[in-house]
Structure formats: structure tokens, C-alpha cells
Amino acid sequence: MNKRILLGVCGGIAAYKAAELVRLLRKQGCEVRVVMTAAAREFVAPLTFQALSGHAVHLHLLDAGQEQAMGHIHLARWADAVVVAPASADLLAKLAHGLADDLLSTLLLAADCPVYVAPAMNQAMWAKPATQRNLATLAADGVRVLGPASGEQACGELGLGRMLEPAELCDSLLSDDRDRPLRGARLVVSAGPTREALDPVRFISNRSSGKMGYALAAAAARAGAQVTLVSGPVALPTPPGLERIDVETAADMHAAVMALMGEADIYIGAAAVADYRPSEIAPVKLKKGRGASVIALTQNPDIVADVAALKPKPFVVGFAAETDDLENYARGKLIAKNLDMIAANWIGREDGGFDSDRNALQVYWPGGAASLAMTEKSALAEQLITLIAEHFHAKNSTKSS
Incomplete structure (x- = not known):
């Protein structure tokens, strides 16, 4: 398929699923490069993604090893699509408000290719009005939101907030035309x-x-x-x-x-x-009677x-x-x-x-x-x-x- 996909990984327990997503995308013939936030590196080591993707993992906004030290521009122009999985509530807020204080948020602001986010967070965080406002803003800006799913979460609670499974995300990324069969309807x-x-x-x-x-x-x-x-x-x-x-x-x-x-x-x-x-409709509260x-x-x-x-x-x-x-x-x-x-x-x-x-x-x-x-x-x-x-x-x- 030769599709170039840039994967952003945020901090959260679902970060381990992102490794499987890289494997599935590579299996379908995609070239994958990975950007990790500092929080993501607390959950999964960069070496895991380097081994699976075949490329060094991008970690820092200001990388002297990059030509002109503008890695965020280079990566944003390289990608056919950018997906953030898992996408934390913090990342969604940054993207909705145009903040750019690390490599991932900066390249998202610079990207002119399709951008996908796969939210993953506690069900209470997902339900908060602030999160929903941010999602509405992102949707209006053309960002494509994949999920989340509902079910048991790592914290033991139940509800919406689980990241979609890697196979579902892979299918969405590789079949954008096929999975938008109602475009314009x-x-x-x-x-x-x-x-x-x-x-x-x-x-x-x-x-x-x-x-x-x-x-x-x-x-x-x-x-x-x-x-x-x-x-x-x-x-x-x-x-x-x-x-x-x-x-x-x-x-x-x-x-x-x-x-x-x-x-x-x-x-x-x-x-x-x-x-x-x-x-x-009775205008006042009906009172209980003695019989039926x-x-x-x-x-x-x-x-x-x-x-x-x-x-x-x-x-x-x-x-x-x-x-x-x-x-x-x-x-x-x-x-x-x-x-x-x-x-x-x-x-x-x-x-x-x-x-x-x-x-x-x-x-x-x-x-x-x-x-x-x-x-x-x-x-x-x-x-x-x-x-x-x-x-x-x-x-x-x-x-x-």
C-alpha cells in the first residue's frame, strides 16, 4: 500500500496497544514513523517502537540532528496521514486550542494531511463538558475522531473512554475512502x-x-x-x-x-x-387515591x-x-x-x-x-x-x- 503514516503516542496505559498498531500497519505495507511524548515514554520504551517500525523514534521538538533543526516540519510534510493513538485529554485540549509546546503538538499544528485521533481516557474525563467542547472543535476543524469504545477500563470503572482496538484503527486508517461510504449524504x-x-x-x-x-x-x-x-x-x-x-x-x-x-x-x-x-396532563401533582x-x-x-x-x-x-x-x-x-x-x-x-x-x-x-x-x-x-x-x-x- 506504501502509505506513510505518522503515529503519535501519548501517555496512558493504552500506549501498549500502539505497538500492535505499528505491527499491523507495517503488515499492510505502510511505512510508519513514531513520535512519543515524554509521558508516553513512561509506559512504553522508544526501543519497542523503533524495533517494530524500523525507524528511530522522534522524541524532541528541537533536535540538532535534524537538518535546520525543524523536524516537526519535515515529519508533517512526510506523512500521508497522522494518527494519535492513544490521544489523551491533554492532547485533545492542546490540538483544539492550537497549542504547540512539544514535538507532537507542534507537528499536528503544522500537518496539512488528514489527522486522526483515537481518544483514550477515564470515562469521567471523557464525559466532561470541556472534553466534549474540545472534540466538537476538532471535528469542526476536520480532525477525524476514531472511537472511543465503551467497556471496562484499566482503573476498574466502566464506560466510554477505551481506545479502539488496533485492528479497528488499522482498518480505519487504510480504508478512508471505503469507510466513508456516506460522504456527502x-x-x-x-x-x-x-x-x-x-x-x-x-x-x-x-x-x-x-x-x-x-x-x-x-x-x-x-x-x-x-x-x-x-x-x-x-x-x-x-x-x-x-x-x-x-x-x-x-x-x-x-x-x-x-x-x-x-x-x-x-x-x-x-x-x-x-x-x-x-x-x-394534570396541571398539579396527582394525589394517591384509595383504590385503582x-x-x-x-x-x-x-x-x-x-x-x-x-x-x-x-x-x-x-x-x-x-x-x-x-x-x-x-x-x-x-x-x-x-x-x-x-x-x-x-x-x-x-x-x-x-x-x-x-x-x-x-x-x-x-x-x-x-x-x-x-x-x-x-x-x-x-x-x-x-x-x-x-x-x-x-x-x-x-x-x-
Whole structure:
């Protein structure tokens, strides 16, 4: 492949994974050069990367051994792509604000090739507003954010912040055109639950965490789409590189989604929208009575069906979460609602479903189906977005011919 990749390694326990990334890139025919921060050298010795890359590791900003002592300019011009893995919260902050106080941050500022960052940090650091603001800035500047994944961390905590595995990073770096199959497409994702008020205190809702919808929005953005995420109430940070619209009720979500459909090419209805809402909302807190209480309900609009009824309509992907007879229910919704594709998953089982970081999907479309095995929702989202892109382009090709 002969692609020249400059790897920046920051301080963090995930630095050991960067050695495997070098090995995988070399195996694919890439020439790799490595820049390490001072903190990174506390975790992995430079000699490790020298042995794997076949080149001396670059360590210092002012290197008298370099011609004109401008190694950062030379390296920045040499690379076809720069990737920082792991990328610490400190590095992300530096890059977002244009700081340049060591070799890695300086060459990142000087680079005019594609720049990737693979964040790795504690889940609380990842969730901090400052980190999310920095990521949004980087995405707006064209920096491509790979990950992070969710799961157990070295500190023993669980959550987002794990660096993507080296094989995932290698594939992303070597298939930029292939892994951006939605470049230029305008995509809307709805995610999370809705809340339907009973009174000023109580509401009807469901157990949706929004994790799958958010993973899909992030994967679509990485695939090159212009993404708008319409989100119900969730405790999740906004994925980088996209616009987020917060809503609460099914009616709010319906209005927000329909307002976007005039420009949308693809709609993914991953939200767990309440089917019903209370017919009346009490203006004051309802008091507990002595006997049974009856709540009258009114049916909510069916967002995915209304989108699919538009003329012309976007490519519409629905979701179905089922406790039984999954295939029949999913195929029934596919036909009844005139969907292009539906992704169905089991709920009420030991693994996957609501609140979990893992899931599996059965995907159906007119005349076909695919099984996506149990895995992390971030990886599952990548697989589903690839499938959506293939069918979206196939449908458009049929229209044009």
C-alpha cells in the first residue's frame, strides 16, 4: 500500500496497544514513523517502537540532528496521514486550542494531511463538558475522531473512554475512502426514549438508554454523512462532528424529525418512541387515591411511518425491539410501514438490549436479510451503517438507471 503514516503516542496505559498498531500497519505495507511524548515514554520504551517500525523514534521538538533543526516540519510534510493513538485529554485540549509546546503538538499544528485521533481516557474525563467542547472543535476543524469504545477500563470503572482496538484503527486508517461510504449524504437519526407527562412530576417512558442510536449517529458521521441527531432525554455526550436536537415528548420528536426531512437522504428511526401519551396532563401533582386509578391514553404519531409516507421519501430504516416472534413482527413492520430496512433485536434476555453496551441485530429488507452477531454497540453500529450505505447507494443507482 506504501502509505506513510505518522503515529503519535501519548501517555496512558493504552500506549501498549500502539505497538500492535505499528505491527499491523507495517503488515499492510505502510511505512510508519513514531513520535512519543515524554509521558508516553513512561509506559512504553522508544526501543519497542523503533524495533517494530524500523525507524528511530522522534522524541524532541528541537533536535540538532535534524537538518535546520525543524523536524516537526519535515515529519508533517512526510506523512500521508497522522494518527494519535492513544490521544489523551491533554492532547485533545492542546490540538483544539492550537497549542504547540512539544514535538507532537507542534507537528499536528503544522500537518496539512488528514489527522486522526483515537481518544483514550477515564470515562469521567471523557464525559466532561470541556472534553466534549474540545472534540466538537476538532471535528469542526476536520480532525477525524476514531472511537472511543465503551467497556471496562484499566482503573476498574466502566464506560466510554477505551481506545479502539488496533485492528479497528488499522482498518480505519487504510480504508478512508471505503469507510466513508456516506460522504456527502444528509442523515437524520432519532435516538433515546420519549417522556409523556402525567402531571408536573410524573411521566410515562421506557428503558431506552439511547446507546445504539448514538453509536449509529457517530458511525454515520465517521462514514462521511452530515448527521443530525434528534435525541430524547439520555445521559450521553453528543458524538463529535454532528448536530444534536434535544426533545422530550413523542410529539416533539415527530415535529423535529419531520422539519428535517425536506433535506434528508436517510432517516434512521432508532428512538424508542412512546406509542401512547396521557389524554390529559394534570396541571398539579396527582394525589394517591384509595383504590385503582385509570389513565386514559391517546395514540402518538408514528414517526417512522410518517417519514416513509413522504413523497419523495428518504431511505428509511426502522427499529424493532421484540420479546417474541422477532422475525414475523419485524417483517410485518417493514411491509406495513413501507420501510427500506428494519433492524430488530431481542429484549428481555440476558445479554444485549436496553442499557447494555452490547447487542445483536437481525436486519431485514425487501428480499433479503442479514444477521449481525452480538458485539459492542459501537462495532455493531459500524456494521449496520455499512449495510445501510450499500442499500442506499443500490437504491439510488436503480432510480438513476
